[in-house]
Amino acid sequence: MALVFSSGSATSGPRSASKILNAARDVLSAQGYPALTIEAVAAAAGVGKTTIYRWWPSKEALVADALAEIFRADEIPDLGDTHAELRQAVDMTIDNYTNEDMATALPALAASLLPHPELMTRFRETFLHRKRENIAAALHRGIQRGDLPDDLDTDLVQDIWAGTILYRRLMTGSPLDTDLAEHLVQLTTKAPPLLPRRESPRTSR
């Protein structure tokens, strides 16, 4: 993974990039996003803070590169089984947000980049596009197999999947378990039940 958010102006490149990015994730885990200061990362990495300022223009850029290294955007292999492939897609998204750092830092990052269109574009390229393309490929295979409606809105499906997972992790705190994964997959299938039902009917609050 290249340092997409690094300045990278000079001719060679940072010698201690991975040491710094590891330290950034360590600080993130131990102290949380607000306490992640450049000076703290420098201390944790055993590095002069000058070195960090040399290569990353801001705390946001540093965090983005640190997260990009552990963000999963795998290709979904053709398993000949639409359900299994979609389940793999959902599981990958759940994996990404199960990570504590990712769950807190990604939304904080997006929120602070939102007013800066150019940085936001780079953020989307790093954390959205590749993953979405790979999942879209799996969805299209499902459509061609006749397992999914041929006018399926693949973008909306992915918004629903990732949105629900992010929302549960960030806001409600509900578990990201296999039931959720299965419900989200079943949302896309042709036949009912299209909307997930509760396992055991309860009175719901």
Place this chain on the structure above:
Amino acid sequence: MALVFSSGSATSGPRSASKILNAARDVLSAQGYPALTIEAVAAAAGVGKTTIYRWWPSKEALVADALAEIFRADEIPDLGDTHAELRQAVDMTIDNYTNEDMATALPALAASLLPHPELMTRFRETFLHRKRENIAAALHRGIQRGDLPDDLDTDLVQDIWAGTILYRRLMTGSPLDTDLAEHLVQLTTKAPPLLPRRESPRTSR
């Protein structure tokens, strides 16, 4: 709306609460969440920063109260029309996140409160529970009318609705338009199409 995040230790109460909360939202709109410092709010409100520190224990608490004042958690009236009621529920959520401040500050707030369970609980009570109860009431009316499956998972429905809306606003930047609202509502109906389709078949992406 009471100042749920204020310390409120003394006997009387802040004389200039609304002036301060208005200023906080002004700074948020003009400068963004990271630039929202206590001193900036104090200056914008024409108030000594001591006064803010007297009543709010942190920047997060101040922002939470400022957002709580404009967060919509309306009751959904019984319209005798399930579709109309659900549409109203979705529109309310879209309204909440269409607001620029809310879209950037709420996720940032949640992310910074996530490691503090007690504050996170108060956050959820303020920004989740009341709204969810009101929407759940509408969903239950729909179930009793026979318009919705009687084992509908009302919690998951709301996670999907709010999650998709938040994700679009924060991450993808896709529009929160009437098409989206309609698709989200139709997700819950019994009869196909349960998963929203694209209007005009395109090549996807």
Place this chain on the structure above:
DNA sequence: CCAGGATCGATACGATACGTATCGTTACGG
């Protein structure tokens, strides 16, 4: 209507992090 208590604004304080500049040292590649 006035007294007393609470809130207010102003100011000062040490601490921390910012981002930049400088400078001598270290490491790596041609």
Place this chain on the structure above:
DNA sequence: CCGTAACGATACGTATCGTATCGATCCTGG
């Protein structure tokens, strides 16, 4: 093996933090 860069250390001025203090002001209840 030598030169070019990346490096670490250090120092600097600025900004904000959160706290303490203190006299002025509000406003409430008696």
